[in-house]
Amino acid sequence: MRRRTSLALLNALSLSRLPLAAVFVTTKDPPARVGLVMGAALTDFLDGYIARHKHLESYWGALIDPLADRGFVMVALASFVVEGKLTPTDFGILVVRDVATGLGFVVARVVPQFRPVMFKARMLGKVVTTLQLGALLSVLVAPKLVRPLVAAVGFTALAAVVDYSLAVWRKRARRAPRGPGLPTPTEESRAV
Template sequence: MRRRTSLVLLNALSLTRLPLAAVFVVMGDPLARVGLVLAAALTDFLDGWIARHRHLESHWGALIDPIADRGFVMVALLTFLLEGKLTPVEFGILVVRDGATALGFVVARIVPRFRLVEFKARMLGKVVTTLQLGALLAVLVAPVLVRPLVIAVGLMALAAVVDYTVAVWRKRAGPGPRGPHIPTPSGRGAG
């Protein structure tokens, strides 16, 4: 299969999480929702694994993958908030890392020293995403685990934001009007 076709199919696999999110909203059955969360997690794992093992990393894939991830998780969490299955505080803790990451990305695009810094997934961010998916499943099948998972997400999110901030700060452009060229190979990321 040609690289271009493979990339299109891989990005389509990533994008399947957005229709899964729409179905999540209209499906009220907890078991069906469990299946949707597992399907979203599976597509996230598969697209990343395929991209790495077949050397199909791309700029667009690196953009599409986290948008699809965050889209699914945010829609599911917002659905639970509106249905009263999560409190506003729980919701806020579960999405704080995503808000901080989005804010950091915007700031990095505005501040010239950070414009050339490569943005890619880090291990703590992946842990937060995994815990978020665990919290989604807990809401559906084991509500007693929601609060401990929310606390775990909050602590790991704090660690992930600090980790990411330190990593970006270390990679920032050096002195001078444009700074040194920093190569920005793209890769798929989760979290």
């Protein structure tokens, strides 16, 4: 029962980013918005840290956490587009990784060969998220940094999508059933 309660609290911590996103839309005060971005980043750090260090990772947590992250970031970025602080192109560049990984996840659930593959965060994805948060903050406190950060997110996002795709393909290849007499992936790597 205690594990269930802990998991429920972690999921609630993750989901708290969605009300923060709603508040972000309703307030126009830059310092308050900075606080909301920092609050979202803090909840993201805390739920991940606690889950890893207390061994509380779960299937639902692995789904809820990135959805809550993307929900907050997309709502905040869309608010800036509506307010004229970001262009639609900026928005597209800032969310390209999120859209690509979302589509990839759907494809992986539909294509039977990919279903057993466990999806986990990768370092480049975390870098993209950090740069996205930096871009959000720069809109509020350092507008001259917006364009360089958008460009950095774009390049890093493309690298992250390639990295993630390759990781999924490798995991799929390791799990792929082999016919009789065909070498396993380990035997293949020894043969090369």
